[in-house]
Amino acid sequence: MPPKTPSAPVLCLGVDPGSLACGWAVVSRFGSRLELVEAGVIRSARGADFDQRILGIHLRLSEAIERHHPQFMAVESPFVEKNAATALKLGQIRGGILLTAGLHRLPVGDYNPMQVKKAVSGYGWADKTQVGKMVQVLLSLKEPLAADASDAAAVAIGHLLASRS
Structure with missing residues (x-):
């Protein structure tokens, strides 16, 4: 019996947390075909109050969710940060992102950088350039x-390939 083909694309909102630049992308998968729906970077001014940065990220991600109605959110977990203050800020940003997912009732996949690199490039130690080129090819x-x-x-992409939902 042939494998069942989904009747509708599956959409995932991927998020790369950052306090000054938070990347986001909505990617769809229909069978084995991957397609970029929309992507962007949420930029915060260096002098902006931290609570306003988190609010800005929440609002922009909420807009993307309302526009595209993804079924999942996938968030990259941070590598171990040497600077405790930076790690704390990144944790607060992630908390805001996870709250956004919860408010929109989106299940969240949490992936470390090595898992993401391996899923996209086949190699967990790939550099940013290699990953970027593979994203361009895959999409x-x-x-x-x-x-x-x-x-x-x-x-x-890593979430959509791992979940096969």
Whole structure:
């Protein structure tokens, strides 16, 4: 019996957390075909109050969720940060992102950078350039995405390939 083909594409919102630049990308999968729906980078001013940065990320991600209605959110977990203050800030950003998913009733996949690199490039130690090129190939893009948006697309691709939902 042939494998069942889904009747509708599955959409995942991938997020690459950052306090100054937070990448996001909505990627769809229909059978084995992957396609970029929309992607961007949420930029915060360096001097902006931290609570306003988190709010800005929440609002922009909420807009993307309301526009595209993804079934999942996939978030990259941070590598171990040497600077405790930076790690704390990144944790707060992630908390805001996870709250956004919860408010929209989206299940969340959590992936470390090595898992994302392996899913996209086949090699867990791939560098950012290799991952960016693979994202461009997998999504059949004519132009590369901005680095943070590309990282977010890689997270979404990794989730869609791992979940096979």
